[in-house]
Amino acid sequence: xxxxxxxxxxxxxxxxxxxxxxxxxxxxxxxxSFTPINKIHQHICAFHFYSHDxxxxxxxxxxxxxxxxxxxQCLIYDSPExxxxxxxxxYIISENLYLTLPDEEKILWHSHLYEVKSGLLVLPKVPSPxxxxxxxxxxxxxxxxxxxxxxxxxxxxxxxxxxxMMALTRDGQVYDHxxxxxxxxxxxxxxxxxxxREYMTGPDHGIxxxxxxxxxxxxxxxxxVELKHDALPPSSTRASV
Numbered sequence: 001x002x003x004x005x006x007x008x009x010x011x012x013x014x015x016x017x018x019x020x021x022x023x024x025x026x027x028x029x030x031x032x033s034f035t036p037i038n039k040i041h042q043h044i045c046a047f048h049f050y051s052h053d054x055x056x057x058x059x060x061x062x063x064x065x066x067x068x069x070x071x072x073q074c075l076i077y078d079s080p081e082x083x084x085x086x087x088x089x090x091y092i093i094s095e096n097l098y099l100t101l102p103d104e105e106k107i108l109w110h111s112h113l114y115e116v117k118s119g120l121l122v123l124p125k126v127p128s129p130x131x132x133x134x135x136x137x138x139x140x141x142x143x144x145x146x147x148x149x150x151x152x153x154x155x156x157x158x159x160x161x162x163x164x165m166m167a168l169t170r171d172g173q174v175y176d177h178x179x180x181x182x183x184x185x186x187x188x189x190x191x192x193x194x195x196x197r198e199y200m201t202g203p204d205h206g207i208x209x210x211x212x213x214x215x216x217x218x219x220x221x222x223x224x225v226e227l228k229h230d231a232l233p234p235s236s237t238r239a240s241v
Contacts, residue, residue, distance in 0.1 A: 119193030
């Protein structure tokens with residue numbers, strides 16, 4: 001699969017996994033508890049773009065679990081395959097929770113209404129009645145996403161700082177070739193999904209004007225600041241060099 005700029009992805013760095021590592025993983029998995037991960041209950045596929053550059057769009061496979069009725073947390077991979085790369089995470093919250101956020105926080109979150117009603121956000125292989133029931137809820141929510149691995153640039157490792165991502169909000173924004181490729185691999189009919197969701201509605205108070213970056217691009221940057229080190233608690237031990 002090529003990247004958005006037409007280049008081929010780099011091969012992932014590192015040696016192939018050894019048999020001894022598989023054996024060790026098998027042993028630890030039989031002993032340890034994976035309670036947080038075991039709460040993951042669904043696979044959602046969507047498309048994200050970098051909040052400062054809509055031309056950089058990526059396929060994002062979310063593996064989500066409910067924290068409670070008003071919040072989900074999702075691990076994001078670049079594919080649903082065995083060797084998929086963990087590229088980011090997303091928090092999904094209800095409209096009620098979103099409205100409690102301070103204004104400077106609201107701009108970091110995106111709405112899901114268009115993603116759902118357009119058919120671009122799907123639960124692969126899930127029967128339609130269950131699918132639609134969940135989408136009725138998701139289309140009223142807001143999400144906050146950071147990607148750590150810029151796979152669209154063909155990076156072999158997660159270079160750079162985490163990048164804020166946004167979601168599509170209207171027709172004509174997404175690259176057709178990304179949608180077509182994804183739909184074919186997942187066996188999804190996007191137009192059929194769109195038609196089945198025409199009745200769905202968004203947040204009760206409408207999409208908040210500060211959501212989706214307030215309609216502006218937001219670039220995540222790292223800046224150098226003075227390191228605070230003179231107010232360590234009394235119990236702290238200073239290291240001498």
